[in-house]
């Protein structure tokens with residue numbers, strides 16, 4: 352067993368030396384309208400999906416999965432739980448759902464394995480936990496939270512992340528658990544083709560959430576299998592604080608999806624926050640400008656964003672982005688193709 356410095360140890364050491372739409376009332380999620388100003392936005396990935404190419408059944412399946420995750424996260428908020436707990440709850444639900452490219456249902460590497468990345472960030476403290484390249488941790492978002500809360504570190508990779516998960520008593524599974532028949536058939540090993548972009552065809556499904564709790568705190572989280580046919584050891588933007596995930600009460604909470612390499616180069620999530628905090632931009636302007644900048648670099652994708660006033664912006668440069676929200680009025684929306692986050 353590896354010996355990891357726990358948070359306490361770290362602190363002692365230091366002292367010594369993150370088509371269409373449906374708008375439904377809050378009650379449609381089995382929740383009464385919130386008594387306080389809470390909000391939640393989730394995404395299930397961005398990609399080149401057109402309404403014409405998606406069957407009604409497929410679309411309804413995504414909508415219902417998004418609603419389920421939104422409900423789980425919102426329940427936490429309605430019960431007075433923290434933004435972090437809401438983000439974790441919504442993402443945990445999507446990680447178990449094979450429709451999404453996160454944990455169970457993850458896309459495969461060039462070696463036909465699932466390698467998972469995740470991150471979570473607390474907007475109040477800017478504490479964060481992240482991991483990359485794990486193959487056996489059932490719920491990467493839980494590991495991210497545990498890293499944030501139980502270690503002195505922010506990010507663990509591969510074997511070290513798995514050893515830490517084991518030490519912390521998290522659920523471990525065989526890599527096969529993550530691999531679904533549809534991913535296997537769509538991901539031929541040893542393909543001579545370059546890695547498929549995260550934003551092409553069915554190759555999307557990264558999940559993320561941003562939340563605002565009744566104490567006015569923000570949180571963000573992202574979980575993914577990355578991009579199809581990625582090389583062994585490839586790290587995307589999702590687990591990189593400031594690229595795919597970021598939260599700070601002073602600005603906003605952000606979770607990104609799309610071609611990770613470009614989101615890393617554009618420090619996308621932090622760029623949204625900086626435009627708000629230092630540039631005086633509205634959340635809408637900041638989020639759109641960042642997506643435009645990523646596009647100028649050559650990449651496509653989207654972000655979900657939320658601030659302490661309950662403002663939300665969800666721009667994307669792909670044909671669609673699976674997303675849903677419940678706002679401070681308790682109104683919910685599930686959208687795939689059209690731009691905008693409001694009704």
Ligand code: ASP
Nearest residue numbers: 549557577587608609611
């Ligand atoms: N951004 C993720 C990555 O590059 C993939 C995605 O969002 O679809 O790993």
